[in-house]
Amino acid sequence: MSYLRKLVRSDRIAYLFVAPALCYMLLLVGYPILYNLLLSVQDVTVKNINNGRFSYIGLDNYVRLFTNDVLTTSIVNTLVFTVACIIAQFLIGFLLALFFNRAFRAARFVRGMMMMPWMIPMTVTALMFKFMFSTNVGIVNQALLAAGLIASPIDWLTSPVSAMIAVIAANVWIGIPFNMILLSVGLTTIPAELYESASIDGAGRWQSFRHITLPLLRPTIESVLVLGFIYTFKVFDLVFVMTNCGPVNATQLLSTYSYKLSFSLFKYSEGSAVANVLFVILLAASLVYLKYTYTEEEGM
Amino acid sequence: MRSHSPLRRRKDLTLSAIAVVLLILFLLPLYWTLVTSLKTETEIFRIPPTLWPKTLNTASYAVQLEMGDFNMFRSFGNSLVIALCAMGIAVVLAVPASFAIGRYRFRGKKLIILGFLLTQMLPVSVLLTPMFIIFKNLKLISNWLSVILADATIGIPFSILILKNYFASIPRELEDAAAIDGCNRLGAFFRVFVIICIPGIVVCAIFSFLYAWGDLAYGMTLIQKQALRPITAGIFNFLGQYGTKWSYLTAFAIVTIIPVALIFLFMQKYIISGLTAGAVKG
Amino acid sequence: MKKLLAILMCVVMLTCGVAGLAAAEGKTTVNLWYYWENLSHQAELDKIIQGYNGSQDKVEVVASYIPFADFKKQLSIGAAADMLPDIVILDNPDHAAYSAMGIFADITDKVTSWDGLQYYYPGPMNSCMLDGRYYGIPFGSNDLALFYNEDMLAAANVAVPTTWDELTAAAKALTTDKVYGFALSSLQNEEGTFGFLPFLWSTGEDSYHLNSDGGIKALTLYQTLSTEGSLPKEAINWTQGDVMNQFSAGNLAMMVNGTWQIPTMRANITEFKWNVTYIPKDKEYSSDLGGENFAIIASGHVDEAFDFLMYATDPTRLASYIGNFGYIASRSDVASQQYQGDAVMQQFITLMQYAQARGPHPEWPSISDAISTAFNKVITGIATPADAAAEAQAVIDGIVK
Numbered sequence: 001m002s003y004l005r006k007l008v009r010s011d012r013i014a015y016l017f018v019a020p021a022l023c024y025m026l027l028l029v030g031y032p033i034l035y036n037l038l039l040s041v042q043d044v045t046v047k048n049i050n051n052g053r054f055s056y057i058g059l060d061n062y063v064r065l066f067t068n069d070v071l072t073t074s075i076v077n078t079l080v081f082t083v084a085c086i087i088a089q090f091l092i093g094f095l096l097a098l099f100f101n102r103a104f105r106a107a108r109f110v111r112g113m114m115m116m117p118w119m120i121p122m123t124v125t126a127l128m129f130k131f132m133f134s135t136n137v138g139i140v141n142q143a144l145l146a147a148g149l150i151a152s153p154i155d156w157l158t159s160p161v162s163a164m165i166a167v168i169a170a171n172v173w174i175g176i177p178f179n180m181i182l183l184s185v186g187l188t189t190i191p192a193e194l195y196e197s198a199s200i201d202g203a204g205r206w207q208s209f210r211h212i213t214l215p216l217l218r219p220t221i222e223s224v225l226v227l228g229f230i231y232t233f234k235v236f237d238l239v240f241v242m243t244n245c246g247p248v249n250a251t252q253l254l255s256t257y258s259y260k261l262s263f264s265l266f267k268y269s270e271g272s273a274v275a276n277v278l279f280v281i282l283l284a285a286s287l288v289y290l291k292y293t294y295t296e297e298e299g300m
Numbered sequence: 301m302r303s304h305s306p307l308r309r310r311k312d313l314t315l316s317a318i319a320v321v322l323l324i325l326f327l328l329p330l331y332w333t334l335v336t337s338l339k340t341e342t343e344i345f346r347i348p349p350t351l352w353p354k355t356l357n358t359a360s361y362a363v364q365l366e367m368g369d370f371n372m373f374r375s376f377g378n379s380l381v382i383a384l385c386a387m388g389i390a391v392v393l394a395v396p397a398s399f400a401i402g403r404y405r406f407r408g409k410k411l412i413i414l415g416f417l418l419t420q421m422l423p424v425s426v427l428l429t430p431m432f433i434i435f436k437n438l439k440l441i442s443n444w445l446s447v448i449l450a451d452a453t454i455g456i457p458f459s460i461l462i463l464k465n466y467f468a469s470i471p472r473e474l475e476d477a478a479a480i481d482g483c484n485r486l487g488a489f490f491r492v493f494v495i496i497c498i499p500g501i502v503v504c505a506i507f508s509f510l511y512a513w514g515d516l517a518y519g520m521t522l523i524q525k526q527a528l529r530p531i532t533a534g535i536f537n538f539l540g541q542y543g544t545k546w547s548y549l550t551a552f553a554i555v556t557i558i559p560v561a562l563i564f565l566f567m568q569k570y571i572i573s574g575l576t577a578g579a580v581k582g
Numbered sequence: 583m584k585k586l587l588a589i590l591m592c593v594v595m596l597t598c599g600v601a602g603l604a605a606a607e608g609k610t611t612v613n614l615w616y617y618w619e620n621l622s623h624q625a626e627l628d629k630i631i632q633g634y635n636g637s638q639d640k641v642e643v644v645a646s647y648i649p650f651a652d653f654k655k656q657l658s659i660g661a662a663a664d665m666l667p668d669i670v671i672l673d674n675p676d677h678a679a680y681s682a683m684g685i686f687a688d689i690t691d692k693v694t695s696w697d698g699l700q701y702y703y704p705g706p707m708n709s710c711m712l713d714g715r716y717y718g719i720p721f722g723s724n725d726l727a728l729f730y731n732e733d734m735l736a737a738a739n740v741a742v743p744t745t746w747d748e749l750t751a752a753a754k755a756l757t758t759d760k761v762y763g764f765a766l767s768s769l770q771n772e773e774g775t776f777g778f779l780p781f782l783w784s785t786g787e788d789s790y791h792l793n794s795d796g797g798i799k800a801l802t803l804y805q806t807l808s809t810e811g812s813l814p815k816e817a818i819n820w821t822q823g824d825v826m827n828q829f830s831a832g833n834l835a836m837m838v839n840g841t842w843q844i845p846t847m848r849a850n851i852t853e854f855k856w857n858v859t860y861i862p863k864d865k866e867y868s869s870d871l872g873g874e875n876f877a878i879i880a881s882g883h884v885d886e887a888f889d890f891l892m893y894a895t896d897p898t899r900l901a902s903y904i905g906n907f908g909y910i911a912s913r914s915d916v917a918s919q920q921y922q923g924d925a926v927m928q929q930f931i932t933l934m935q936y937a938q939a940r941g942p943h944p945e946w947p948s949i950s951d952a953i954s955t956a957f958n959k960v961i962t963g964i965a966t967p968a969d970a971a972a973e974a975q976a977v978i979d980g981i982v983k
Contacts, residue, residue: 011405012406013400014400014401014403014404014406014409015400015406016400017399017400017404018396018397018400018401020396020397021394021397021460022397024393024453024456025415025416025453025456025457028449028450028452029419029422029427029453031430031434032430032431033426033427033430035430035433035434036429036430039429039430039433044433046658046662047683049433049436050661050662099315099318099319099322100319104312104315104316105312105316107315107316107319110316110319110320110322110323112568112572113323113327114323114326114327115564115572116330117326117327117329119510119564120330120514120557121513121514121515121516121556122514122516123514123532123535124333124532124535124556124557125329127333127535127539127549127550127552127553128329128330128332128333128553131333131336131550132332134816135814135815135816137344137349137546139349142347142348142349155815157819158815158818158819158961158962159815159962159963160963160964173329181572233423234423234424236423236424236425236516237516237517240516240517241516241536241539246770246958247958247964248770248955248958248959248964250962254425255423255424255425258426258428258429259425259517259521262428262429262432263432263521263655263659264655266659266662268432271429272429272430275425275426275428275429276426278425279422279423279426282422282423283418285421286417286418289421290414290417290418345831436663436664439664441663441665442663442665521659524660524663524665525665526646526647526648540649540650540651
């Protein structure tokens with residue numbers, strides 16, 4: 001009893017509080033990650049998964065994957081997709097953040113409403129954009145035709161380059177609110193006096209943006225970009241539903257390729273090898289991001 | 301000051317008008333989906349497209365009631381159970397853990413925080429294959445338990461990272477006051493902290509729910525029985541079956557959005573605070 | 583807290599349990615998977631099953647629809663997770679692959695002692711076999727033909743094409759703002775391969791030699807049709823059902839499609855006249871022998887399942903439903919009596935003499951994947967016919983040695 005009382009008063013009880021969540025995550029995330037490493041050096045397919053007759057084949061899966069075009073295509077696609085999304089959603093999000101940070105009545109409400117796309121399940125977003133980009137009934141083609149910008153409908157989702165553009169557009173739509181809200185919060189932390197004294201000194205709008213906003217917003221911008229990278233790099237549902245990674249791998253990403261290997265071709269070990277490639281890249285990005293937050297947040 | 305007033309008001313109006321136009325443009329995909337779900341199939345194919353349904357057609361929703369395994373209302377219910385259970389697990393596990401992280405000093409704390417941060421950034425596709433095999437060995441494929449357990453892994457780290465800031469921000473004096481009242485730290489946890497942090501807990505609950513609601517990968521991989529699948533997987537199946545039947549598909553999409561839209565309308569404040577707190581302070 | 587968790591778990595377990603308890607008591611439940619998306623096919627199948635369930639009180643057959651695109655996935659994942667039905671009705675070229683995997687029951691003893699066996703055509707029956715053993719019974723057969731909108735051809739003064747040159751010319755002439763001249767399902771899966779093979783075979787090549795004069799020529803045909811705008815690129819996302827719907831809606835002048843669409847088309851198309859003919863040829867006429875087989879899952883209720891198969895393949899019963907599917911029976915005693923006085927269906931029966939089967943090969947799904955990737959690359963302009971053929975050949979050569 002006295003031990004219990006002592007425990008309750010001491011800091012060590014913290015372990016008791018953390019333990020359930022920690023065990024849960026170790027069991028359901030930590031263990032699968034380790035298991036994934038094991039899986040990727042075996043030869044598990046649908047043929048032997050039930051009889052357990054698989055053997056260790058070392059790095060054969062990785063060697064095979066890296067000598068095959070689809071993995072390289074997926075890596076390139078993932079990078080193109082990620083970089084294009086980040087640039088577009090950051091720029092648009094930034095402009096909107098600047099706009100909504102001007103004091104006017106509807107700002108708060110409208111900015112709030114604009115968060116909607118971020119909340120909608122990606123499957124639904126993918127479906128909506130698939131419809132809007134469809135060749136014959138899609139509103140995108142109809143609008144472009146009506147405006148006279150194109151002479152005949154574009155095969156958005158069935159041509160390689162335009163399919164990539166379409167999935168990027170859909171993902172940017174989701175990413176804009178995220179960028180906008182984080183940058184907005186960052187902007188509100190900049191003291192208004194700084195701008196006032198700058199304008200007294202005769203600084204124009206561009207100059208105060210260049211010399212006050214940008215430098216002071218730098219930490220926010222950096223974390224928004226790195227978070228954007230992490231969230232975009234792992235996108236799965238959107239592309240899987242919208243183009244089914246096609247036409248012919250033109251929108252194949254690392255995440256979807258891993259899924260395809262495991263659950264369409266039933267080469268579980270190869271699927272987990274691709275997942276590990278994805279994992280390593282994201283781990284590196286996460287550590288970069290964490291370095292920022294660590295140096296910023298004291299006493300964490 | 302007063303002389304500026306009319307000018308300022310006009311500026312306010314102009315900016316507000318621009319904002320509303322931007323909003324309409326931005327939410328156009330949602331509007332387009334809604335009107336499409338209410339059009340007849342022939343009207344959807346009309347050129348030029350009609351901006352609102354000329355003849356209101358609710359058959360796309362009604363027909364769902366008669367469909368067996370692909371019934372969207374059934375998969376709606378499946379999603380509801382899955383998302384609520386995942387939310388329950390996430391909240392129940394995250395609240396004490398974040399309390400400890402926010403209020404106590406102990407060895408290994410930094411490492412634990414780091415671990416949760418990393419898992420928050422982990423993509424579903426990395427875990428999918430090993431999870432499938434693990435759950436298969438446990439004979440839990442096509443059992444809701446597997447998806448619920450998997451979906452909760454998205455909500456837990458997010459909730460802990462948000463809530464630890466809430467708990468940490470409570471002034472020491474409150475804890476001391478509780479201690480004077482005869483509570484030990486454990487008592488204080490329940491009587492003071494949890495009550496004060498209810499807004500934070502609500503944010504966590506909402507996000508854990510939404511993560512599970514929006515999940516497709518776990519739902520369609522771990523559940524193979526059509527009748528047990530969540531609504532996102534239902535949409536995906538539907539796309540395979542009715543690839544070009546847009547009135548059905550958009551109706552399905554609208555039904556999927558309904559809970560999200562309701563939560564959004566009533567809890568907007570919480571959501572935005574949660575998003576910024578979770579992502580910026582991470 | 584723990585209590586809450588426990589309650590949550592109970593709720594989950596309970597709901598899962600209730601969902602699984604739907605079956606009738608006392609009867610053995612035999613689950614059946616099929617992939618017909620067409621509602622009339624689903625209704626016909628339901629009639630057979632209801633008839634069987636009412637005819638005895640030991641077995642209850644319960645059917646589940648699985649989308650075609652998902653079918654092989656469900657079968658393989660089901661095999662991995664040990665959650666298979668008892669019977670599947672599957673696409674015949676895939677049969678050998680799953681037999682080789684050990685999923686299907688070897689029913690050689692039952693089949694060889696069955697008096698129905700002698701009536702079955704060798705083509706469909708072979709697709710149920712692997713290494714001389716029987717792993718299933720054919721459900722029914724079908725083949726592909728060229729469908730054309732007679733009104734459109736007449737209005738454009740275009741003759742029914744019989745060769746590839748005529749096909750490309752006719753397709754081009756029939757293409758307008760609203761109508762594509764020609765389409766066929768070109769999905770990157772078995773459905774797409776099914777439509778492509780008659781063109782490949784027509785050049786005299788077989789399925790395993792895509793990187794040949796004939797293979798490249800067939801791919802070039804797709805390329806020509808696509809670049810001239812007469813074949814919609816969206817066809818790479820269209821199922822055969824989608825193509826049929828587009829044709830029925832008057833958006834297509836010609837299509838390659840199968841017998842099983844005919845009952846639906848007859849019910850839906852009232853505004854124009856249509857007809858069927860041979861698929862235009864390069865060297866010789868060709869068609870694809872399609873169809874489904876019944877297979878019994880090795881780990882399932884094999885005896886009960888076989889009993890249902892005997893019920894469903896009984897000649898008089900078969901004759902009563904197979905026509906409603908738009909199928910040609912796989913047994914001669916039934917097929918010879920089918921579609922008397924039905925000119926369109928007679929055309930398909932004539933075409934049967936040109937119809938070849940795919941495989942059977944235990945790795946057919948991978949071969950088919952290589953072929954369908956090739957024509958997808960050509961249609962979307964990602965690769966030239968020669969490059970696409972070479973890439974596919976490399977994959978096929980890795981499989982067929």
